[in-house]
Amino acid sequence: MNERSLGYHAGMLVSLYLLRRDGARIPDRDWKNSPRIGSINLSTVATARQLSFQPDGTQLSGIGLTLFEPQLTHLGDRRLRFRGFEVIGGEKGRAVVQEWLCELYDRPMPAVSLAYADRGTASPGSS
Secondary structure, rough: HHHHHOOOOOOEEEEEEOOEEOOOOOOOHHHHHOEEEEEEEEEEEEEEEEEEEEOOOOOOOOOOOEEEEEEEEEEEEEEEEEEEEEEEEOOEEEEEEEEEEEOOOOOOOOOOOOOHOOOOOOOOOOO
8 A cells, every 4th residue: 555545645734934044044033924834745866865845735826845865853742843955046056054844734634544545445434
């Protein structure tokens, strides 16, 4: 059984806060007022680990973001904090340190019964 067979999106839905701009820390008062809603997903491309962020479809603007070689620096109550590198300035840009604070997003998600999803049958008690 794989994630696609379960019928749900494999990414984790979060409110993302960028904690650095061009490698420099952003003051708390500034980053706290600019969350981005979307999903994060960890993958490996060639030999590099990547944490990607894809904005939610309800957001009018925004493009996907990538954090290269992410390290989990904090795991707390509904919060994950990562540090890695982002590339700024396009293809010939430079790599700078970036930190992401991810808070689990509270939007209700449809219930998925893992025990019955791969068989295509209803779970007990459903009609």
